[in-house]
Amino acid sequence: METTSADAHDPDAHEPGTPPPGGARALVIDKPGTHRLVSGPRPSPGPGEVRIAVHAAGICASDREVYDGTRAAGYVRYPVTPGHEWAGTVDAVGEGVDPALVGRKTVAEGFRACLRCGRCREGETSLCESGYDETGFTRPGAFADALVIPARLLHPLSDDADLSAAALLEPAAVVAAAVLAGGPLPGDRVAVVGAGTLGLLAVQMLAAYSPGELVAVDPRVRRAEQGLGMGATRAVTPTEAAGEAGRYDLVVETAGAPSTADDACLLARRGGRVVLTGMFEPGARGIDPVHLAVSQLTVRSVFGAPSSAWSHAVRAFDAGVIDPAPLITHELPLTRFAEAIGLVGSGDPGVGKVLLRP
Missing domain, CATH: 3.90.180.10 (Medium-chain alcohol dehydrogenases, catalytic domain)
Structure with missing residues (x-):
């Protein structure tokens, strides 16, 4: 340098x-x-x-x-x-x-x-x-x-x-945009795909909505298990999560890996909500349109954060909801x-x- x-x-x-x-x-x-x-x-x-x-x-x-x-x-x-x-x-x-x-x-x-x-x-x-x-x-x-x-x-x-x-707080604002788009409700079964910075911030923020279940999904077991101290109720690998297809009311995808957009949609229940937050690169696997249509999923994507999400993230930080x-x-x-x-x-x-x- x-x-x-x-x-x-x-x-x-x-x-x-x-x-x-x-x-x-x-x-x-x-x-x-x-x-x-x-x-x-x-x-x-x-x-x-x-x-x-x-x-x-x-x-x-x-x-x-x-x-x-x-x-x-x-x-x-x-x-x-x-x-x-x-x-x-x-x-x-x-x-x-x-x-x-x-x-x-x-x-x-x-x-x-x-x-x-x-x-x-x-x-x-x-x-x-x-x-x-x-x-x-x-x-x-x-x-x-x-x-x-x-x-x-x-x-x-x-x-x-x-x-x-x-x-x-910038990634936290992106997560806030994703959470607000996903509309979590108390008692929801929620999965967070990816346990990097976005994923673990998502776990913290989603935990504040009192989900019935909050699962962190990541092939890096150590990273997924870090979510257990932040509000996740379970930590699983993608292979383990695949056995729970169609289970979750809300799936927040944060990894941006080649398969995780499709994986997130498969985890959602019929009529469930999926929010794609990871930054995908060319060549990522697309979402099956037949599954999307038949399951009547609501799929949203997030890139950056509007002012309202920034305000939400800063309030959560100042209140100690996220750390x-x-x-x-x-x-x-x-x-x-x-x-x-x-x-x-x-x-x-x-x-x-x-x-x-x-």
């Missing part, structure tokens, strides 16, 4: 890997497989904007796609500073923004919705018709010391919030990005959520 370094003859030189006085660092991916850590002036917020001192930013599979060059065309713009899962503190505000926000712990929505189109006016800001535009993919993200974003996207947190845990902290297994500095992105792509079942700490 190319990094800035201090000059021994420069009186303003700073320690390598740390931001210069009054400046800030940012991790930049110029093109797939190429990254560098740059230093420059600390950005200033413009009208309607705030500047965030980033506390922590999570790395997820979509960031790995950006680095590998496998993210779908139109959903990334190089060069880019990734980082769409983050938490931090407001340290400056632009013209027209309430100065009382300075010092507030916060997270923020990533989608830059237009707020004018038909979908936005219906409250479906993740379906904005003005085109895809998201922090960390088409706009500079939080793999940096500082981040400038529109103040309207903020979701302030309580003063005692754990900012490392709060960095997982993302146990999902974090690694926290590394920006200077160790190569190691961090390698962990995310390693397939090691012991790797959960990896955070970068500026």
Whole structure:
């Protein structure tokens, strides 16, 4: 990785890997497989904007796609500073923004919705018709010391919030969108397919709805069993789950594996609900249309989260309904990005959520 370094003859030189006085660092991916850590002036917020001192930013599979060059065309713009899962503190505000926000712990929505189109006016800001535009993919993200974003996207947190845990509120908002779409009812039999970050957050959130049964499904037994401490009543492998086809009122799919969309539909009872949350890659197995029609399933998909789901997730976090902290297994500095992105792509079942700490 190319990094800035201090000059021994420069009186303003700073320690390598740390931001210069009054400046800030940012991790930049110029093109797939190429990254560098740059230093420059600390950005200033413009009208309607705030500047965030980033506390922590999570790395997820979509960031790995950006680095590998496998993210779908139109959903990334190089060069880019990734980082769409983050938490931090407001340290400056632009013209027209309430100065009382300075010092507030916060997270923020990533989608830059237009707020004018038909979908936005219906409250479906993740379906904005003005085109895809998201922090960390088409706009500079939080793999940096500082981040400038529109103040309207903020979701302030309580003063005692754990900012490392709060960095997982972006995936929690996606899960909230899935749960709200699924409409869980007390006593429902519920299955969560996948026990990664999304899946275990889904288990926590669904447990609050008092399901009659809440099953975590994952071939990684250790990960599925982690759900038992988060509200799941059972942990099973996909092979074991296949023997329970047609059992569940609600199935929330979070894995994005080649077969899990079809698997989720097979687990649902006749007339049941299925929500697809995982990010599928080309070649994934499709849903059998005959089974879909005959079983009269309701199938929804989720990509990102509207403002309402963000509000739901933040309230659940502040109330202690969800606790993302146990999902974090690694926290590394920006200077160790190569190691961090390698962990995310390693397939090691012991790797959960990896955070970068500026």
